[in-house]
Amino acid sequence: FQAEDGIRDVAVTGVQTCALPISYQTQLPGDVDLVARYAAQGVMTQSAALADTLNQSTSLTVSQRFAGAATWSLDASRQHTLFHGPQRDTSGQSVNGRLSYAFTPVLSAFVQAGQESSDVRSLEMTRYDTQGVGMSWQPDRLTRFSASTTKRFFGQAHDVSLEQRFHQSVLRYADSRSLVQQPAAVATASMGTLYDLLNTLFADLEPDPVARAKLVDAYLSSRGLSGNVQISRAFLTNAASVASAISAYHIH
Numbered sequence: 700f701q702a703e704d705g706i707r708d709v710a711v712t713g714v715q716t717c718a719l720p721i722s723y724q725t726q727l728p729g730d731v732d733l734v735a736r737y738a739a740q741g742v743m744t745q746s747a748a749l750a751d752t753l754n755q756s757t758s759l760t761v762s763q764r765f766a767g768a769a770t771w772s773l774d775a776s777r778q779h780t781l782f783h784g785p786q787r788d789t790s791g792q793s794v795n796g797r798l799s800y801a802f803t804p805v806l807s808a809f810v811q812a813g814q815e816s817s818d819v820r821s822l823e824m825t826r827y828d829t830q831g832v833g834m835s836w837q838p839d840r841l842t843r844f845s846a847s848t849t850k851r852f853f854g855q856a857h858d859v860s861l862e863q864r865f866h867q868s869v870l871r872y873a874d875s876r877s878l879v880q881q882p883a884a885v886a887t888a889s890m891g892t893l894y895d896l897l898n899t900l901f902a903d904l905e906p907d908p909v910a911r912a913k914l915v916d917a918y919l920s921s922r923g924l925s926g927n928v929q930i931s932r933a934f935l936t937n938a939a940s941v942a943s944a945i946s947a948y949h950i951h
Contacts, residue, residue: 715743727761734760751783768801774813791817795829808834809847817852827852840902841865853878862899869900874945894919894926 718740725733736758743751755778762772777792795813802808811831818824833847841864848857859874897915905911919926 717741729763731761731763734758753781753783755779755781770799772797772799787822789817789819790824791815791819793829805838806834806836808832811849815852820852825852831856833858851878864899864902866903867900869896872946876944892927893924897926 718738720736720738722734722736724735727733736756738754738756740754741752742754756776757778758774758776760772760774762770764770773794773796775792775794777790779788779790781788793813793815795811795815797809797811799807799809809832811829813829814826815829816824816826829850829852831847831849833845835843835845837843843862844860846857846859848855850856854876856877857875858877859872861870861872863870894915897918898911901911901914901918905914915926
């Protein structure tokens with residue numbers, strides 16, 4: 700796991716987080732879907748090296764399916780981070796349009812373009828163009844593959860994931876490069892929770908999701924394990940940071 704842009708290796712013994720997410724969803728005339736979201740998150744640390752922060756974000760997304768297999772969407776978002784400490788406050792906003800198309804029931808792709816403004820890299824708000832492409836392929840219920848790449852203000856972002864399930868095992872691979880926008884928070888190369896991994900592993904043994912949930916709960920209980928345990932590697936950031944992560948694992 701690699702953190703870019705000179706992130707310091709700081710050990711932190713505790714983090715307290717308080718979050719308030721609000722969302723609203725409705726359908727407009729013409730079968731246009733609208734989703735509005737607001738979120739506020741405060742983070743307090745027990746380290747003098749990291750400032751307490753308050754992060755506020757808002758977003759509005761409209762989308763519509765047309766021509767049977769195509770979908771367009773337009774997304775506008777804004778984020779502002781307040782620091783209680785020596786770091787300066789940062790802001791960002793973006794507008795992106797996306798066109799998705801399902802070529803077959805198992806193969807789909809998208810293209811997107813837009814603009815974003817940010818003062819993370821400079822003291823003044825600077826505007827940047829963004830472009831991206833991606834695809835998703837799921838030939839059967841055992842195999843999933845997705846890949847995307849996007850030109851951002853910090854460089855080229857990407858996200859690649861592969862999951863292959865066997866009779867009694869699961870193979871997963873993930874490779875990503877993205878912006879960690881919540882300072883003083885835990886940035887992770889996550890492989891999911893223990894419950895999620897076991898739920899995927901038992902999918903072939905028990906196709907019914909309700910019965911499979913009981914099977915996972917019984918498995919965890921018999922071994923005295925918590926399903927909420929995160930299977931991940933993590934670090935604490937003290938500013939908006941670029942993070943690269945590669946993970947691969949096999950569960951049997």
